[in-house]
Amino acid sequence: MILDLSPIANIDGKKLDIDVEIDFDNNDMGICFLKPVRVLGRMVNMGGSLELSASASTALRYTCDRCLECFEREFECSFDEVLKKEDTRLEDENPDAIYFQGNSLDIDDIVLNNIIVSLPLKSLCSEECKGLCPKCGQNLNLEQCKCDTRVSDPRFDVLDKFFE
Numbered sequence: 001m002i003l004d005l006s007p008i009a010n011i012d013g014k015k016l017d018i019d020v021e022i023d024f025d026n027n028d029m030g031i032c033f034l035k036p037v038r039v040l041g042r043m044v045n046m047g048g049s050l051e052l053s054a055s056a057s058t059a060l061r062y063t064c065d066r067c068l069e070c071f072e073r074e075f076e077c078s079f080d081e082v083l084k085k086e087d088t089r090l091e092d093e094n095p096d097a098i099y100f101q102g103n104s105l106d107i108d109d110i111v112l113n114n115i116i117v118s119l120p121l122k123s124l125c126s127e128e129c130k131g132l133c134p135k136c137g138q139n140l141n142l143e144q145c146k147c148d149t150r151v152s153d154p155r156f157d158v159l160d161k162f163f164e
Helices: 108-118 154-162
Strands: 002-004 015-022 037-045 050-063 070-085 097-100 104-106
Touching (some): 002 015
């Protein structure tokens, strides 16, 4: 999604409201978007830089890290970014700023990067998910397997034989 920044480019304090939908159907990041990402926010000219404050919301398909089943969940994140024109790069090397050229800005990468950073480190279908059996691979949420999952200490194997 290309934003036209010319209405706020040369006027300090000028604001640009953002309400767009971005479709990330074909991405190489392994994220499954179930619907377009809705981005709501505001860009403000702060005199020398633009400040973007926005939120993104969508629905994502995850794979549970315990049982490997797919599940869907609503996702929302908020983010703030500082944007500067490319010609100011020589004067100010701000490592946190995003530099752009001209009076237009493609916000797709900014939104996608902030979604990736905001994804949970561990995706669980539910807090009560039992996962998979470490021996046979049975999904323990569906049915209990017959495997012996007792953990034994090899140092006590001799004593285990004693009680048999």
